[in-house]
Amino acid sequence: xxxxxxxxxxxxxxxxxxxxxxxxxxxxxxxxxxxxxxxxxxxxxxxxxxxxxxxxxxxxxxxxxxxxxxxxxxxxxxxxxxxxxxxxxxxxxxxxxxxxxxxxxxxxxxxxxxxxxxxxxxxxxxxxxxxxxxxxxxxxxxxxxxxxxxxxxxxxxxxxxxxx
Amino acid sequence: xxxxxxxxxxxxxxxxxxxxxxxxxxxxxxxxxxxxxxxxxxxxxxxxxxxxxxxxxxxxxxxxxxxxxxxxxxxxxxxxxxxxxxxxxxxxxxxxxxxxxxxxxxxxxxxxxxxxxxxxxxxxxxxxxxxxxxxxxxxxxxxxxxxxxxxxxxxxxxxxx
Numbered sequence: 001x002x003x004x005x006x007x008x009x010x011x012x013x014x015x016x017x018x019x020x021x022x023x024x025x026x027x028x029x030x031x032x033x034x035x036x037x038x039x040x041x042x043x044x045x046x047x048x049x050x051x052x053x054x055x056x057x058x059x060x061x062x063x064x065x066x067x068x069x070x071x072x073x074x075x076x077x078x079x080x081x082x083x084x085x086x087x088x089x090x091x092x093x094x095x096x097x098x099x100x101x102x103x104x105x106x107x108x109x110x111x112x113x114x115x116x117x118x119x120x121x122x123x124x125x126x127x128x129x130x131x132x133x134x135x136x137x138x139x140x141x142x143x144x145x146x147x148x149x150x151x152x153x154x155x156x157x158x159x160x161x162x163x164x
Numbered sequence: 165x166x167x168x169x170x171x172x173x174x175x176x177x178x179x180x181x182x183x184x185x186x187x188x189x190x191x192x193x194x195x196x197x198x199x200x201x202x203x204x205x206x207x208x209x210x211x212x213x214x215x216x217x218x219x220x221x222x223x224x225x226x227x228x229x230x231x232x233x234x235x236x237x238x239x240x241x242x243x244x245x246x247x248x249x250x251x252x253x254x255x256x257x258x259x260x261x262x263x264x265x266x267x268x269x270x271x272x273x274x275x276x277x278x279x280x281x282x283x284x285x286x287x288x289x290x291x292x293x294x295x296x297x298x299x300x301x302x303x304x305x306x307x308x309x310x311x312x313x314x315x316x317x318x319x320x321x322x323x324x325x
Contacts, residue, residue: 046205
């Protein structure tokens, strides 16, 4: 119980920092931060899912998935950086509420780490998979799993207001 | 007239049910967000390639050829889920100027994206990307970010949704 109290007091501290208060009370800043979060997510999810789909053999088969992964790599991570920066700022506005929301906790502590770990594995393995005569089953499973995990992250995110 | 149609739409039992059940309402949102990511992310990547800020070692048409079929499928899904959510509260959305702005920005973004898609093979054959190509790509990129911003401004400014 003491740990829960500490987490909530961290949330209270965060949402009372000057930037969190400024964001919460400004008429225009909050939508701009939301738009940053969604633009980052578009780059991150859009480029990650593109590689997953190419592992599944959907789309142009002449270009190996590794070529697509290399082409998208830098903007993939720029998207991620934008998404977490925006996401952290949005979280900081009502941190104490988010920290006791089951959907938020599932998203942050379970689904995002899993999806991120699998994403990094795919990025490491994609070249080796692409050199094989056929894309191996494990690669297709990884592609499906990453796609479904990001969809679960979106599901958890959308569920936050329904749960809380 | 439009408001009358909006009222008919809003009172349709299918529309009422799908928007009021938590499971289907959440499913609509998930589809709308996820398909939006699949429209904007890949489109912006092609725009960044035309601008010379991504994947400079390969022809721009290579990314375009791979991405645009997905982009249009995702846009169809995005428009469909968006329409069902709009229908649920049609009489509030129809007169709302922020919502009008959102639709206008999306239409312009689609127009500039089509311009990129149609011209990329031609631009690729030139020794360097012409300034006009970069202008069109930059406008497509900015308009999609603008569409996202307009999307979040509708609930922020008008309180609908």
